[in-house]
Amino acid sequence: MRDYASPGVAIVAVGAILVAGVYVLAVLDRLLGMIVAGTSIRLGALLAEPVQSGALLVLQERRTTERPDAAGWALAPALFGGLAAVALAMVPLDRDIVAADPATGFVVFSAAIAMVMIAIYLHGWSPNSAFALHGAYRYGAQALSFQIPFLLAMLATALPAESLSIVDIVDAQKSVWNVVREPAGLPLYLVVGVAVSFWGPLNLPDAADLAGGTVVEDSGLDRLLWKGARAAMLVAVAAMGAAVFLGGWWGPWLPGPAWVVLKTVALLVVLLASGHLLARVRIEQFVFVSWVLLIPLALLNVFVSGALLL
Amino acid sequence: MARAGLQLGLKQALGRVAAGAPVPVFAVAGQGAREHVQDLRLDGRLRLVDSPGAAMVLLIAGGLPDGLAEPLAHLHDSLPHPRATLWWPLGAGPATWPQQFVPTIETRDGVSETLQAIQRELLRGQRPGEPPILPDEDPVPWKGVGPYGQGGTGMTGGTPYGRPMAELGADRDGLRLDVLPLRIGPFFPRFPPGLTLDLKLAGDVIVDVAPVESPFAGAPPVGVCRAGARIFVDALSQPVPVAGLELARAREHLRWLADALVAVELGSLGSRVLRLAAELRTSDGDSIRTLGRALRRTQAIGWATNGVGRIPAAAVEGLGAGPIARAAGLPEDERTHDPAYSGLGFEPIVQRDGDAAARWRQRLGEAAQSLELAARAGDRRTVPTGSVESPRGRLDGEGNATARFLHLLPGVLQGLEWGDAVTTLVSLDLDFEEAVFAETARAGAVAS
Amino acid sequence: MTLEAVLVVAAALFGIGLYGALSQQSFVMLMMGLELMINGGILALAALWSRSAGGNPQGQMLGVVFMTVMAAEMSLGFALITSVYRVRRADITEKLRRLKG
Amino acid sequence: MNGLITDGVFWLFAVGSVVTAFRVFRTDSMMRAAFFLLASFAGVGGILALLGAEFLGMVLILMMAGEMLVMAIVMVMFMMNPAGLNPMWMVHQHRVAVVAGAGSFLALASLPFVVDLPDRPAPRPEEATAELGTELLGGSMLVFQTAGVTLLSAMIGAVVIAHRNGRFGEAEQGSLEPALEPPGEEKG
Known part of the structure; x- marks a missing residue:
């Protein structure tokens, strides 16, 4: 076993960072939306809106459908949020500031990403509703397609560190960031990152053509938790991208944690902007592109970065 | 006791915070209300939502035929507590409906304020949430034996819970798998008001589809004609200014575009287009061309629409299907017969592919062309010939393009995945209101 | 967390898996039984590796081989289910009396 | 103290994974069966991590998540009653299966108490x-x-x-x- 924060500290810290991250994400998303829509921006309203809408959802009652799987329905957002927390816990803020640094941090993160599809499937299946189930199936197709390029894109970053620990991976980027070492890695990771948390152009399970997809039957707290968990996952994906591709805490002048936050926000802006600037992708196209284009590209990325290290 | 007090205090505190949130509204657009509902998207004080589960207030706008009473009651009951209803009749006659649906506001001004006030009252507990209209019972009665109402013994015995097991149907991979019968509409937010489809889905793929007759069609109008379609209906019977007609056409196309952008998850860009449509002037041709470039860059015309919902020219020949026909390469346009257009150098724009992308390009091209025509038209007036080219195709006393096109819909949608089917339906720009008012215009009794 | 405790848990998983594999008619449920048996095997293996074999890395290696077997079993099993359904429209073992064709 | 927490977590995972494994064959919907099986695997993955085989445990969870999804899709495609509306009880040679399952459990579970296994814990689990x-x-x-x-x-x-x-x-x-x-x- 390597460094672990004590359980209480880790849970509180990760929880607080997650909530803060989700809030920042909500504000950023709204801000980008307003810029694209060309509406005038009032800072006060912008900052208050996520809190107000959240409070509104807390006060709305839960809804039920005919013969749902109540346990699964309640469990799905919790599972999704928990997975986001596990994924985020792997990201180091500095060499010594990390909630958990298992030797297999990379695999833990990947396992959390893989379990996301179970959370979404559970969420779509349990309300016993046609649109929700359709959303769940779409994510199934989407997830099975992006798993392999995702693993390969991240795997290439573990090569220079010769370790699966995220701290080691970041540490190995002292002189050169991985984004320079393997230029194909970050774009691949970002495409797949949008797909993991089904944002913007790859929002197929909760799409507008399904009137909300897996979330269509949710109201009140269910909806708040689901949206929150989804946003948390995007934060975790951005934070991990900042760690393994953009050199995590490495950077001049500022202290390490500040760099991590800055890089995470920068990646978040890119990920969120894609939601306002790119049209929804058809599932058929995404599956095709994943298997035919992304997997060979990711393989090539691994081979090249491996060859460069020899 | 103390715990209950704490809970109440917390609730009140949250209520005060939540009162300032944009009101989540599920809006139903009845007759004459399409633009009014659409314009609400630009209002930052409220938020139009796609699912009743996300809404706090049900906004019913415009005239609603009696056929919608029952689906509307179901919709009302599926809003979470606390909930409220606001009917905004827009000049429609009184309804003989449950008391939730009595008119509550008359004018455009104040809709947002009223919605906000309703939300505030609901959250503070000053206004009771509305009780359900329908009794809370299962649509199919509980029957059968055993704790789950199964039909018999074993896995496949009888009809469990009064519901038939799914039947087998052909699949495109040659497997025979279960198909799911499903009715979608009449309030599905991506559909035009009044469209209901009876579907059979195998997974994501539409095996069979049948449009259910629109509650708007065939009945006398229950509301007033919506502003955007008004001038085209008027042009059937009286000369109208060409400039006004073309400006209205460009505006209708842009309004369609705003909705279509929401369907491909580009809601913020949709708001920008909507604002452009609301304030459109004849000099805005450049803005439309810039918009076309932006849409190609965002891939809204591109990966979302290329090759989707192809309708060959032969299928729509002679239907007067307007942009749908012209996108497939048929230069059918009623304006070519109108002497008012003869000196303007009007030449129908056509595309070749006939897919959804071609229809997007077609409408954008026509919007820009209409602005040019409007700028050149001066004070020319149309000559009533009994048929008009509306933004959706030939409009005459018999009906509009949607009515003539509807029987082709099953053939177009079969075999598509649901996402593509929605893209296709959106790109067709169906309208069930136009025909009703064109018919009444012929009878010389347009409500004004 | 003694060695015996882990091995008992592994045995329980194996037993449940064997029960499922023998009793279930549906192909997929049958495969679930098989998976559980392998699962118990991996658990026992890891316990012996960690507590009794002195952490010999070849023990973990064997675990990797077990997982390979599991993955191969799953992929071929699902392919066979699809194929059998395509030809015979069968989803339970009783509908398959011959294995040919 | 640390050992106590480890023991508690172990028993949580152990009981959880055995109970969910049993529930796989005692539920009315194949979908739930798949979720239970995944829960059982996740429990075993946790125990593997506790035993020091972190990599194996995490890869087990990673692999099983994808596998369960495929399993769920196959079940909904081909098997009847995915929603669990009818009770699901599709067994054959039930008595034989119960005897075989219980027998193998007893035989295997008694092994560690009968056989004298060497006590050589892994020296460097990290x-x-x-x-x-x-x-x-x-x-x-x-x-x-x-x-x-x-x-x-x-x-x-x-x-x-x-x-x-x-x-x-x-x-x-x-x-x-x-x-x-x-x-x-x-x-x-």
Whole structure:
């Protein structure tokens, strides 16, 4: 076993960072939306809106459908949020500031990403509703397609560190960031990152053509938790991208944690902007592109970065 | 006791915070209300939502035929507590409906304020949430034996819970798998008001589809004609200014575009287009061309629409299907017969592919062309010939393009995945209101 | 967390898996039984590796081989289910009396 | 104290994974069965991590998540009653199966108490992952490569078997070799 924060500290810290991250994400998303829509921006309203809408959802009652799987329905957002927390816990803020640094941090993160599809499937299946189930199936197709390029894109970053620990991976980027070492890695990771948390152009399970997809039957707290968990996952994906591709805490002048936050926000802006600037992708196209284009590209990325290290 | 007090205090505190949130509204657009509902998207004080589960207030706008009473009651009951209803009749006659649906506001001004006030009252507990209209019972009665109402013994015995097991149907991979019968509409937010489809889905793929007759069609109008379609209906019977007609056409196309952008998850860009449509002037041709470039860059015309919902020219020949026909390469346009257009150098724009992308390009091209025509038209007036080219195709006393096109819909949608089917339906720009008012215009009794 | 405790848990998983594999008619449920048996095997293996074999890395290696077997079993099993359904429209073992064709 | 927490977590995972494993065969919906099976695997993955085989445990969870999703899709495709509206009880040779299951459990569970297993705990559990990596690409390279090739051939085989076009024409036609007789009435 390597460094672990004590359980209480880790849970509180990760929880607080997650909530803060989700809030920042909500504000950023709204801000980008307003810029694209060309509406005038009032800072006060912008900052208050996520809190107000959240409070509104807390006060709305839960809804039920005919013969749902109540346990699964309640469990799905919790599972999704928990997975986001596990994924985020792997990201180091500095060499010594990390909630958990298992030797297999990379695999833990990947396992959390893989379990996301179970959370979404559970969420779509349990309300016993046609649109929700359709959303769940779409994510199934989407997830099975992006798993392999995702693993390969991240795997290439573990090569220079010769370790699966995220701290080691970041540490190995002292002189050169991985984004320079393997230029194909970050774009691949970002495409797949949008797909993991089904944002913007790859929002197929909760799409507008399904009137909300897996979330269509949710109201009140269910909806708040689901949206929150989804946003948390995007934060975790951005934070991990900042760690393994953009050199995590490495950077001049500022202290390490500040760099991590800055890089995470920068990646978040890119990920969120894609939601306002790119049209929804058809599932058929995404599956095709994943298997035919992304997997060979990711393989090539691994081979090249491996060859460069020899 | 103390715990209950704490809970109440917390609730009140949250209520005060939540009162300032944009009101989540599920809006139903009845007759004459399409633009009014659409314009609400630009209002930052409220938020139009796609699912009743996300809404706090049900906004019913415009005239609603009696056929919608029952689906509307179901919709009302599926809003979470606390909930409220606001009917905004827009000049429609009184309804003989449950008391939730009595008119509550008359004018455009104040809709947002009223919605906000309703939300505030609901959250503070000053206004009771509305009780359900329908009794809370299962649509199919509980029957059968055993704790789950199964039909018999074993896995496949009888009809469990009064519901038939799914039947087998052909699949495109040659497997025979279960198909799911499903009715979608009449309030599905991506559909035009009044469209209901009876579907059979195998997974994501539409095996069979049948449009259910629109509650708007065939009945006398229950509301007033919506502003955007008004001038085209008027042009059937009286000369109208060409400039006004073309400006209205460009505006209708842009309004369609705003909705279509929401369907491909580009809601913020949709708001920008909507604002452009609301304030459109004849000099805005450049803005439309810039918009076309932006849409190609965002891939809204591109990966979302290329090759989707192809309708060959032969299928729509002679239907007067307007942009749908012209996108497939048929230069059918009623304006070519109108002497008012003869000196303007009007030449129908056509595309070749006939897919959804071609229809997007077609409408954008026509919007820009209409602005040019409007700028050149001066004070020319149309000559009533009994048929008009509306933004959706030939409009005459018999009906509009949607009515003539509807029987082709099953053939177009079969075999598509649901996402593509929605893209296709959106790109067709169906309208069930136009025909009703064109018919009444012929009878010389347009409500004004 | 003694060695015996882990091995008992592994045995329980194996037993449940064997029960499922023998009793279930549906192909997929049958495969679930098989998976559980392998699962118990991996658990026992890891316990012996960690507590009794002195952490010999070849023990973990064997675990990797077990997982390979599991993955191969799953992929071929699902392919066979699809194929059998395509030809015979069968989803339970009783509908398959011959294995040919 | 630390050992107490580890023990508590172990028993949580152990009881959880056995109970959910049992529930797999005692639920009315195949979907729930798949979720229970995944829960059972997640429990075992947790125990593996506690035992020091972190890599194996996490890979088990990673692999099973994808596998359960495929399983769920296959079940909804081909199996009846995915929603669990009817009670699901599809068993044969039940008594034999119960006896065999219970018997194998008793036999296997008694083994550690009968056999005298050597007590040699792993000396450096924190190095386990690195050791596995060295082993995979060192001494057991051949085994590792064989496993890889096996998986590849399983993948290709699966695609070939499941594909619509069999070796002797379309699969629905009952893709027999031309010389053989067509399938009889035992079909479907």
